[in-house]
Structure formats: C-alpha cells, structure tokens
Amino acid sequence: MPSYHYRCKNCGYDFSQYQSFDDDPITVCPQCHQEQVRKVFSAVPIEFKGHGFYRTDRSGGKD
Structure with a gap:
C-alpha cells in the first residue's frame, strides 16, 4: 500500500x-x-545505475 503525505491548510x-x-x-x-x-506532491527521486544511460557510456559498438 502506498503512503501519502498530507498537510492541513488551516x-x-x-x-x-x-x-x-x-x-x-x-x-x-x-x-x-x-x-x-x-x-x-513532491518529485520522485530517480537514480540511474550502470552503463548505457548516456551516449558516452556505451560499450564501444558501432552507432
């Protein structure tokens, strides 16, 4: 079950x-x-791990 954050405006x-x-x-x-x-509502953190997320991170193959 997800947890939701609430705030009272009053x-x-x-x-x-x-x-x-x-x-x-x-x-x-x-x-x-x-x-x-x-x-x-808040931004969800994203964490990229490993290779292949950027053009310079590929394994050296042809385009």
Whole structure:
C-alpha cells in the first residue's frame, strides 16, 4: 500500500497515511478537524545505475 503525505491548510499539520488506491483522499484534519487537508506532491527521486544511460557510456559498438 502506498503512503501519502498530507498537510492541513488551516493549522499546518503534516502527516502521512498508508492508503489503498481505492480509498478516498483524506479531507478532514485529525488535529483541528477542519476540511482543509490536501495531498502534498513532491518529485520522485530517480537514480540511474550502470552503463548505457548516456551516449558516452556505451560499450564501444558501432552507432
């Protein structure tokens, strides 16, 4: 199950919640009980390992 990060716009409370893909997003803050909670989206880190990701990394074969 994926973990989603949420932040309340009213009180600023940050929290993470494991949820199924079928679950509705959380909208009510567990701290101030206002309907001001929104998902926080961030960039996913990508790490390239090994050879072949750049033109200069190939094994010396012909183009």
